[in-house]
Amino acid sequence: MGENSYKYLFPYERVPVHSRIIIYGAGTLGQDYLRQMQMTGYCEVIAMADRNHSQYPPMIVPVIPPERIHELSFDYVVVALRMAAAFSEVERVLKRELVDEDRIICIFERQEIKAPIFREQLLDRNDDKRGLAFSRLPLSIAVLATGGYGDMVIQKRFIMELLRLAPGCAIDFYNIKAIDFLKHLYIDCPNVNRIIPDLGSRYSENHKEYALALTIEACHFIKVDKWDKKAFTTGSEGPYQEFAESIDKLMTAAEAEEADISTPAHLTMTRRLYQGLDAYSGFNYNGAFQIRDKEVPIPLDTGWEPAFLSLGLQRYVTVNFGNGDCADGSKVAKSWDKSRFEQLVSSLHERYPDVAIVQIGAESSERLTGADKYILGTDFRLSVYILKGSLLHVDIEGGLVHIATQLGTKCAVLFGPTVKEYYGYEQNINIQAGACHGCWGLYPDVNRCARGMEEPECMRSITPEMVMEHIESYMDAVLRQ
Incomplete structure (x- = not known):
């Protein structure tokens, strides 16, 4: 794509x-659309809608939950x-909010749209670049990190490998939602210079200033957006030939690999599994790095x-x-039924009456009947202490x-x-349990059962009795110590 092309131009041709x-979606692209409307005055943006509305900082327009769209x-x-x-x-959510199909506008990545005015103007000229890594050191790296907390924990192992090979570099992270988590995750890493809230297109505009710029898409693929090899192989700061x-x-x-944002997650995952x-x-x-542990x-x-x-x-x-x-409010496919969790809590109490059951998680989590203490929506820095002191953590696969x-x-x-x-x-x-599992990312609705089951067979096949059977020997041994 040419220097003056624009992949995610606002859909002017479809909106009078x-x-x-x-704007539905308050992430990087949604805020890019908002910025374009600010610059051109083409449309009046009255709100942004996002199911994770509470996670965003204050903006110039309100960020509302999708269920308020009809208001x-x-x-x-x-x-x-x-x-x-x-x-x-998303379409299901909007139709539930009585939005007619002809009023829903969506255009995905364009093949090539020329828009040099936006390329020049997207940068907020008031942004202070003096503290960014590229203004401090020639060996500067920008990382656009996406995904959930679990993805970012795994990504840190990759960052550790980069730092092993180039210990004299400085890294800036760009992220939309997990700023505080990333600040804590890398507080032990002096090479990390800034964790930058990407509330528009800051990475898109800034990444060319760095010696190396990477997009890490969850745990699925890495894209090199800028690479100045000479910066790492010449001069007093280098050489880092192996890097x-x-x-x-x-x-x-x-x-x-030819992976991008449109590549099904299951495809990149399966490729890696075939490679062991x-x-x-x-x-x-393929041997570019040497990550041998977790x-x-x-x-x-x-x-x-x-x-x-x-x-x-x-x-x-x-x-x-x-x-x-999911975007329409239904549970993700990997969820375990609440009644089964509560039955497990009851069984744990019965077998281990001197062990407290502490429910931890998001503020929006439903409380499990029978838990002794509910610590929901707390600061993750406290959650880290709670998890570290726990005898056992019971969960579906996820960040915690x-x-x-x-x-x-x-x-x-x-x-x-x-x-x-x-x-x-x-x-x-x-x-x-069961014969059917492992379909995540196989179909477009990545958070849904590939067979369309409201309660997927893979999760229904796991019973509270089965969980107890798996954890009893461990719990018995720990409590004997």
């Missing part, structure tokens, strides 16, 4: 000028999606130790119910499992749609 619009007076809803995979879910060779190999392997790789070693890219340090913020001690927790097991919802495992806490993990061989840890109690 001066229309009142709602507003508007002409069109412009859907900000980079890939078609998620559109069917340069590794980036060259990464570029070759990534180009051969997992979510961690998958970042090796060890990632999770820092403890000692300032939160008094808050943890004040909880008065002694011997306890943590459980997490839920892993978010990856964090707890890295803290040395054994987890009982219920695997259904997500692939155990890819995301699992050998030291955990990995529970899988």
